[in-house]
Amino acid sequence: MIDLRSLRPLDVATIQLSVAKTNRAVVVNEGWRFCGYASEIAATIMELCFDDLDAPVERVTLPDMPVPYSEPLESAVLPNAQKICAAAKQTLA
Numbered sequence: 001m002i003d004l005r006s007l008r009p010l011d012v013a014t015i016q017l018s019v020a021k022t023n024r025a026v027v028v029n030e031g032w033r034f035c036g037y038a039s040e041i042a043a044t045i046m047e048l049c050f051d052d053l054d055a056p057v058e059r060v061t062l063p064d065m066p067v068p069y070s071e072p073l074e075s076a077v078l079p080n081a082q083k084i085c086a087a088a089k090q091t092l093a
Helices: 012-022 037-052 071-077 081-092
Strands: 026-032 058-062
Touching (some): 026 037
């Protein structure tokens, strides 16, 4: 697991080492899926690490919809451990 401390500059070398070690990638971001930063990281991984990947890059993000104001509804759409585990298992299938 990599916790990126900054997005600019992006620590591409660490990402490449991790993908080379695990041959998989799951990108998690609380932003939207469309035009979110997770999309940029996933694209970077595909460009630089394609030969190392054994499965497509999975993204865990907000759905492409407005975030609900209600706290229980907001919690339901935010990335959580269950959604991340499901995405990780998807890379193993």
